[in-house]
Amino acid sequence: MRPTDAEILAAPKVLLHDHLDGGLRPATVLELAAEIGHELPAADEPGLRRWFTEAADSGSLERYLTTFEHTVAVMQTRDALVRVAAECAEDLAADGVVYAEVRYAPEQHLSGGLSLDDVVAAVEEGFRLGESRAAAAGRPIRVATLLTAMRHAARSREIAELAVANREAGVVGFDIAGAEAGFPPTRHLDAFEYLRRENAHFTIHAGEAFGLPSIWEALQWCGADRLGHGVRIIDDVAVGADGAVTLGRLAAYVRDKRIPLELCPSSNIQTGAAGSIAEHPIELLARLRFRVTVNTDNRLMSGTSMSREFALLADAFGYDLPDFQWFTVNALKSAFIPFDQRLALINDVVKPGYTALGAQRAFDQVRAAGTERLSPRSA
Numbered sequence: 001m002r003p004t005d006a007e008i009l010a011a012p013k014v015l016l017h018d019h020l021d022g023g024l025r026p027a028t029v030l031e032l033a034a035e036i037g038h039e040l041p042a043a044d045e046p047g048l049r050r051w052f053t054e055a056a057d058s059g060s061l062e063r064y065l066t067t068f069e070h071t072v073a074v075m076q077t078r079d080a081l082v083r084v085a086a087e088c089a090e091d092l093a094a095d096g097v098v099y100a101e102v103r104y105a106p107e108q109h110l111s112g113g114l115s116l117d118d119v120v121a122a123v124e125e126g127f128r129l130g131e132s133r134a135a136a137a138g139r140p141i142r143v144a145t146l147l148t149a150m151r152h153a154a155r156s157r158e159i160a161e162l163a164v165a166n167r168e169a170g171v172v173g174f175d176i177a178g179a180e181a182g183f184p185p186t187r188h189l190d191a192f193e194y195l196r197r198e199n200a201h202f203t204i205h206a207g208e209a210f211g212l213p214s215i216w217e218a219l220q221w222c223g224a225d226r227l228g229h230g231v232r233i234i235d236d237v238a239v240g241a242d243g244a245v246t247l248g249r250l251a252a253y254v255r256d257k258r259i260p261l262e263l264c265p266s267s268n269i270q271t272g273a274a275g276s277i278a279e280h281p282i283e284l285l286a287r288l289r290f291r292v293t294v295n296t297d298n299r300l301m302s303g304t305s306m307s308r309e310f311a312l313l314a315d316a317f318g319y320d321l322p323d324f325q326w327f328t329v330n331a332l333k334s335a336f337i338p339f340d341q342r343l344a345l346i347n348d349v350v351k352p353g354y355t356a357l358g359a360q361r362a363f364d365q366v367r368a369a370g371t372e373r374l375s376p377r378s379a
């Protein structure tokens with residue numbers, strides 16, 4: 001059965017891959033840009049919303065990334081960062097997300113004179129503010145942070161140190177992002193070796209715009225805990241005409257080691273990593289029991305939300321609530337917060353949430369069945 005949109009919205013959801021600078025409200029971009037005199041490509045909310053999705057719809061990661069020029073430009077002051085982070089937490093909570101790991105690159109927020117420490121402090125303040133507003137609105141959420149280093153730049157070791165220094169302040173991990181082709185993860189080996197020595201967690205954007213060599217480096221040279229996208233692992237999965245499946249050694253390793261794949265269906269279509277939702281490898285990877293998770297990547301650029309991603313998957317593959325519970329539990333198993341906290345969220349929030357939805361559906365069916373109709377009298 002296709003879950004209703006109301007059921008999808010109410011279902012507890014978990015998000016591991018969402019960029020702070022890819023999820024601003026269009027109205028906020030307009031207001032912040034007006035305050036600092038930044039020129040935008042559209043003058044009103046619907047126009048700006050449309051511009052972001054259309055410009056990001058380019059089929060190339062490099063062109064997709066140019067749209068961040070306008071979001072990063074308006075996130076250069078303490079107040080702007082607090083506001084954007086608070087709204088991010090509120091928007092995710094309103095969408096039924098109960099736990100999120102949100103990432104951003106502190107090195108991109110220094111042009112207004114903030115230090116790296118100032119940037120982290122402002123974003124954490126915003127997340128705490130958003131969490132408390134969401135709780136007051138009856139939609140509790142926990143937001144944890146990943147600090148990203150840009151792969152074309154040379155500050156990854158410094159950002160890794162910033163992540164470790166802010167572990168107690170809400171930062172739970174590290175990531176590298178930006179154009180993938182030409183910037184292999186091994187350029188940042190120093191940062192990853194440092195993080196491993198510090199017993200810290202990290203994910204790497206790999207296997208999105210570039211294929212298996214990028215995934216292999218991220219795992220076997222750098223030691224990534226998770227793969228940001230990792231969708232091109234499908235290149236190492238062969239399906240014969242008779243339906244027989246053969247995994248190459250890298251795909252087998254990813255599945256055997258339960259390496260989480262942070263799949264982002266809508267984003268993958270925009271950057272050309274997949275042709276359409278119906279053709280997205282998520283269905284085959286899920287059926288093969290890879291550790292698949294569903295994510296938004298950039299809600300503004302993709303005009304999406306966790307609920308929308310789930311709805312698209314439900315339409316394309318007939319997924320129902322048990323499938324969404326499976327994706328959600330997978331995500332929590334893969335989160336960077338401590339094991340006891342992950343378990344508590346699985347057992348006390350996610351499973352009861354899906355059970356309640358199942359019970360509600362059963363009641364609705366009984367109630368519908370209770371309205372007895374006279375069937376036409378047969379001859």
Ligand SMILES: O=c1[nH]cnc2c1ncn2[C@H]1C[C@H](O)[C@@H](CO)O1
Nearest residue numbers: 019021068103104105148177178205
């Ligand atoms: O999907 C992505 N792949 C690579 N880089 C990305 C993706 N989405 C966002 N970014 C970049 C642009 C942002 O400015 C940066 C930090 O969030 O990360």
Ligand SMILES: [Zn+2]
Nearest residue numbers: 177205228297
């Ligand atoms: Zn991303």
